[in-house]
Amino acid sequence: MARPDGRSDDWAFGYGSDDTAAGVMGEIGAVVMGNRNFDADIHAGGLPYGGQVKVPQFVVTHTARPPLTAGSLAFTFVRGGVEPAVVQARAAAGDKLVALLGGQTNKLERVEIVSTPQITSMRFRAVK
Numbered sequence: 001m002a003r004p005d006g007r008s009d010d011w012a013f014g015y016g017s018d019d020t021a022a023g024v025m026g027e028i029g030a031v032v033m034g035n036r037n038f039d040a041d042i043h044a045g046g047l048p049y050g051g052q053v054k055v056p057q058f059v060v061t062h063t064a065r066p067p068l069t070a071g072s073l074a075f076t077f078v079r080g081g082v083e084p085a086v087v088q089a090r091a092a093a094g095d096k097l098v099a100l101l102g103g104q105t106n107k108l109e110r111v112e113i114v115s116t117p118q119i120t121s122m123r124f125r126a127v128k
Helices: 020-026 035-043 082-093
Strands: 028-034 057-060 068-070 073-078 097-101 107-115 120-127
Touching (some): 020 028, 057 082, 073 082
Parallel strands (some): 028 057
Antiparallel strands (some): 068 073, 107 120
C-alpha cells in the first residue's frame, strides 16, 4: 500500500510497539513494484517501505536500466511486464512471499485480516 502520491516509504512503521507490521514485513522475500512507485519513493528521498524490507526489489519498467543499489536495497529493472518480474522475484524470495507494490488488478481474494488497536493488516491475493 502506498500513499496517495505513490510513495511507500514509511507509513507502516510509526505504530510504536505493534509487531504486526514487522511480522508481515518479515514474511516478505522479494518485492515487485512499478516504475512509478519506485520513482516516487526515490525522488522523495525515500525507499520503498522506508528501506525496512531488506530483500531484492524488482521494478517493472519499459526502459532498460542497469541494476541499482540505494541504501541497502538492490533494485533490478525488468522489462516485459509484471509476469517476468514475478518469476524473478519468486526465485529470489525462496519460500517467502512476494509483495506487489502498486499496480492494478481486476480481482482480489481476501487471504487474512488482522486487527490490533494500532493497525489493521489486510492481505489479498491477486486473481487472474
